[in-house]
Amino acid sequence: MSEVIRIKGFTNETLDWKAWLDVVDIEQATPEQIAILEESHPKAKVSDYYLFLAHQPEILRQRSAAFNAIMYAPGGMPRAERELSTAVVSRINGCVYCASVHAQRFEQLAKRTDAIKQVFEEPRTAGTTEREKAIVQFSIALTEQPDQVSKQNIQLLKDVGLTEAEILDLIHSVAIFAWANRLMLNLGEPVFPSA
C-alpha cells in the first residue's frame, strides 16, 4: 500500500472485523466446516467473518463458490474494474470494511489509487476515464434502483467499449456486493488499527 487514504470515513487501511454473535470455535469445528473454510478464503480459519458463516457450512460453500467465480475468474472484465465496481457498491451501501479490502485490491491490480480516492470522495462523479465513469454509474444504478435498469444502461456500457461478457461480469460484481455488504454490515463491525 503506497499511501494511506482516509476520506469521509472510508480508508484503504487494513481493518479487522469482529462478529456480534458467537463464531464457530475452530477447535470444535467439524471436518466439513474446516474443508469449507479452507476453500472459501486463505485466511478463513482466523477470520471472524468466515467463522461466523461456518455456522451454516453448505450455504457458505455456495456463497464462496459464487463469490470466487465472480471476482477471480479469468477473462471477461479486467479484475481491477471488478474491484472498482465493488468499491463503488460498498461506498454506496456504507460498508467501510468491504470498501477498504477492495480499495487495496484495486491498487494491487491497477497500480494506482486515483479512482478509489474519487469513489470515497464522491462516488456519483467518480472515474478517471469515460469507461470507468460508465462502470461507476452502472454500479450505482444497479445497487440503488435495480428495477429501473434498462437496455439504455447496457447501451451506455457498450458505448464506452464493454463487451457483453464484460457487462455480465459487471452485473455479477455489483450483485455479489449487495450480498457481501449486507453480511458485513449486519453481522459485526470493522475494527480500526489502534492509533
Next chain:
Amino acid sequence: MTVTSSPPIQADTLDRILGLTPGSLAFETRHQRTKVVDATQSSENLLLDSPIEGLPVSDRLLVALLACALTPSPEFVAEYAQRLKNHGITDAIIDEVSRGTFSLVQDERLKQVLTFTHTLITDPIKADKQALLKLKSSGLSTEHITALAQLIAFVSYQVRVSAGLKALKAFGAQS
C-alpha cells in the same frame, strides 16, 4: 389434443422467470460463467427449498417475498408469491407482504425476522448489534440467524442479477 398451459419445468430459476432461452444474447452470455450460474441456483435451493431445522420453508419464502417487494423486483415477487400459495399461505398475507408490510403476520418470532429483513433491504447500514440480539431473544439460534442473514443478502444479489440480465435481454432483442 390437450394443451397444457404450464411451461416446461426448467431447473434454473433466473432463466425460467426471465424467459432466457438458448441462442439469445442474454442466455449465451450468462452461461459462459457456468460456475456462477450453478452456485446461484444451489444457493437458492439451500436457502429456500432445503430443510433447515427450526426455519420452515414458508417462513423463509415470506422473508424472500418481503425483500423482493421492498427492492422492488416484480418478477421475483410473483415467483415467491406463487411458491407461498403452494405452501398454503393465505392470499391475504401474501398480498400484504407483496406490498411491503406484514401487519397480518401473527407469530412474534416471524414478525421480528421480517422487521430485520425490512432494515437490511431498505437501509443496510442501520442493521446493528441490537437487531441481532433481539432476534436471539425471540428464540432464534446463531445458526438460524446465519441462515436468515445469508437468505436476505442472497435475495439482494439474486434480484440484481435478474435486473441486469433483464436489461441485457431487452438490449439483445433490439439488435
